Amino acid sequence: MTFRDQLLLLTAFILLFPLPLLGDDESTQQSAMIQQDIAALSSDNFAEREAATKRLKTLGRPAIAPLAKAASNAELETTNRVLQVLASFYDNNDDATLDELDAALEELVESAEPSAARRAAAAIAVHADDRDRRAIKKLKELKAMVLPAGINGPNEDIGGPLQIWIDDQWQGGDKELRQFRRLRPGRLQAVYRVQDCPASLDAVRKLEQQIPNSSVQERGAACLGLQAGPPKARGFEIQKATPEGSIAAAGIRDRDVIIKYAGQVVDNFEQLVEMIKKNKVGDTVKVGFLRQMKNDDNIDEEVELSADVRLKSWREFFQDKKRNERKKAAGVTIPSKPIPTPFPTPKAKPTPKPTPKNNESLDKK
Known part of the structure; x- marks a missing residue:
């Protein structure tokens, strides 16, 4: 029996014994019709192949999985037509259909069938922007x-x-x-x-x-809101203290050098990232840093300072940043908030010398 005879017999059976058109039975009938049209893509008759291709293009989402399965196991002619039908579904405006289509084509790209993989990759590339x-x-x-x-x-x-x-x-x-x-x-x-x-x-x-x-x-869940600059002999320099960040709100600024976090010495930015992971959003931590300042003689010197920093979440930080960007784009002046002045780290007190007893000298002889 030829393929054409099989197709005519299947059509006659469907006409004589139609399936109900509701619920699961409707889905079963549609699946049978899809498989029939997919089989027709391999027909020796050009008109039958063309007609099946046109019908499949009208179906959309229900045909995606059966077509993708057929593409992996079909001859070259059938694979070409299957990918042609699948690519046509990109004209669909339904997000669920397009999501399923993308997934099906991505699987074909990774399949062991080189012909299907190449054509699926080509279909994806054409619709890269969408x-x-x-x-x-x-x-x-x-x-x-x-x-x-x-x-x-x-x-x-x-x-x-x-x-x-x-x-x-x-x-x-x-x-x-x-x-x-x-x-x-x-x-x-x-x-x-x-x-x-x-x-x-x-x-x-x-x-x-x-x-x-x-x-x-x-x-970590919490953030400081800085961009790291070059490493220093102690710690690392802040390239950018983002205005919406936690450290900027605490008075720490660009070019300051982070050297301590929550009482621990900071050697580099990567180490600081690991330290922050131990904190929760809303925690307040003491951050130690170095800053170039003028002394009483108007000479630059490096001073060690510290500030209490309340940690924001990343989402809060990015939302504040985007909100301010929108205001700037609209020409709205963003009032500057008063920034607390960091305070110097107290210097260690010198150890007092012991007091001589009975007028005895402490010098060792």
């Missing part, structure tokens, strides 16, 4: 903090490089991390996973392998 836009939208819905990579980088919606933070408010798990891979190639610079984030550290670290030229870093 995938990027949807990924940013979805990441924001999942409560990720999507930010420009630089201090004064372009807005995330313009297309510049990005840094993305996920904290304890992340609404997804490990599976939703696939949204990071849908950003346009070369755009994601860094992913920061904040302590207590629902996504596992192992899953987040895999992004570093999957996305070229990106890095993954872990941060």
Whole structure:
């Protein structure tokens, strides 16, 4: 029996014994029709192949999984038509359909079938900008903090490089991390996973392998709001004390040198990051630092100071920063807050010399 005879027999059976059109039975009938059309993509008859292709293009989401499965096991002609149908679904405006389509094509790219992998990668590349836009939208819905990579980088919606933070408010798990891979190639610079984030550290670290030229870093729940500068003989210099940050609010500023945190000596920025992980948001810690100041003779000298710093969350810090940026863009003058003056670290008192007894000399002979 030829393929055409099989197709006619299946059609006659469906016409003679129609399935109910409601609920699960309707889904079963639709699945049967999809499989019938997928089989027709391999027909010897050109008209049948064309008709099946057109019908499948009208189906959208229900056809994605069966088509993706067929692409991995089909002959070259069928694979070409399957990928043609799948790519046509990018014209759909339904986010759920597009999300499933992206996932199906991504799996095909990683499949062992080279023909399907190449064509799936080509379909993804053609729609890179749309995938990027949807990924940013979805990441924001999942409560990720999507930010420009630089201090004064372009807005995330313009297309510049990005840094993305996920904290304890992340609404997804490990599976939703696939949204990071849908950003346009070369755009994601860094992913920061904040302590207590629902996504596992192992899953987040895999992004570093999957996305070229990106890095993954872990941060504590609390933050100081500084950008590290060069290392010094003691500690490290602050390149930027961001106005919305905790240290700026405590009176610590650019060019100061951090040397102590909560009573512990700080040798470098990486060590400070680990120290902060021991604190909670809202904690107040004493930060010791060095500052160049004029002495009574108007000569610059390095003075050791300290300040009490209340720790913000990263989310609070970024929200304050974005709020001020919007105000500046609107021409609103942001009033400067009074900044407390850090106080000098008390110098150790000299050890008193013992008092001689009975007029005896303490000099050893």
